[in-house]
Amino acid sequence: MFEYQKSKRYFAQVPGMMEELCEKELLELGATNTKTSYRGVYFDAEIETIYKINYTARMLSRVLAPLKTEKCDDAKQLIKIAQKIRWEELMSLNDTFAITCSVAKSKVTNSLYASQCLKDGIADYFRERFGRRPDVSVSNPDVRLNLHIEEDIAVISLDTSGESLHKRGYRLLAGEAPMQETLAAAMIRLSKWDGEKPLWDCMCGSGTIICEALMHYCKIPAQYLRKKIGFMNMPEFNKDNWLELKEKIDKDIRPLPKGLIKGSDKSQKMIDVAKDNLSRLPFSENIELKCNPFDHVSSFEDGLLITNPPYGIRLGERDEVEILYKELGDFIKKNCKGTSAFIYTGDPSLRKSIGLKTTRRIPLVNGKLEGVLLQIDSYEGSKKGKWINGEALGKRE
Secondary structure, eight states: OOHHHHHOEEEEEOOTTOHHHHHHHHHHTTOEEEEEETTEEEEEOOHHHHHHHHHHOSSOOEEEEEEEEEEOSSTTHHHHHHTTSOGGGTOOTTOEEEEEEEEESSSOOOHHHHHHHHHHHHHHHHHHHHSSOOEEOSSSOSEEEEEEEETTEEEEEEESSSSOTTOOSOOSSOOSSOOOHHHHHHHHHHHTOOSSSOEEETTOTTSHHHHHHHHHHHTOOTTTTOSOOGGGGSTTOOHHHHHHHHHHHHTTOOOOOTTSEEEEESOHHHHHHHHHHHTTSTTGGGSEEEESOGGGSSOOOSSEEEEOOOOOOSTTOHHHHHHHHHHHHHHHHHHOTTEEEEEEESOGGGHHHHOSOOSEEEEEEETTEEEEEEEEEEOSSOOSSEEETTEEEOOOO
């Protein structure tokens, strides 16, 4: 038996600074005995729960099923360790495979060489038993494996997700600095938006936030568009059970009321990209998309504004971006009464340019950028006893 079959324990890779959020999501989806670690969550689950987590989780990156754990202080040892795993239970000679490797605080320091040694061990295993070996395919493998070596302990796992879970399948086109789908989903979750108020992304770019808002409200599973998921390579995978569970989950999908979600951008090119991405999702025809700068809108009251403005990464853009953030702050103050704004920026120092008091500042990572999600609640004049996210606020000017 493989390790995960004995222990029923798995490891979820998660985006940076989202460990606790992802732990809560895992618990909601049926995981038990959770424990967070750096960029990950350990948890226990039955096989049907692994199906559900991979199909519906909005914030996880991958779910790994440990096959074997052994001491390894030399990468060449992986060739022998690979001989102890019954690979034919996970892949056939006609399948392709790929290995993702990471090393930390270990005598093995070269992740590329370590993955090469594991690949050689798998190849030797198949040649000795079957006379030939499966091929490697980096771009689109049938089976994905994960190797992690830390403090000279190697963990070889099957990736039960296959392709990273942030890839939903709707975004074939993107802008210059696209937001990861998992981050957009986290922003919507942190906003506690439930569809009672209209949601607007006033700088929607390629539409990731509004796509995730649509999927969230309509209860469309995160991997609704995916045809193959990594757990289909698990020896205990039962196609009938999976299809029955999928059908049950899909029955909860509900339509989107017209006008509940809208997006806008000053670039017609980006509006066209957003329309193309949205077109792959059900009910996208009920989302309003317009090409106009946010300050051309007369008002947006009693709603939720959630957006990801440019960060000004390129040299010479800083001044322009600071002006943009100031204009956004002025717009929220004057035109968005009764509205909560959630603004993600990859440069936390730009918060000062907005010029408004923040209710919350939540550190979140977008790729390699350590940014922050700002919550700003806009009121007309001063209000007493106003409740936000279950907490009473005092007088505000």
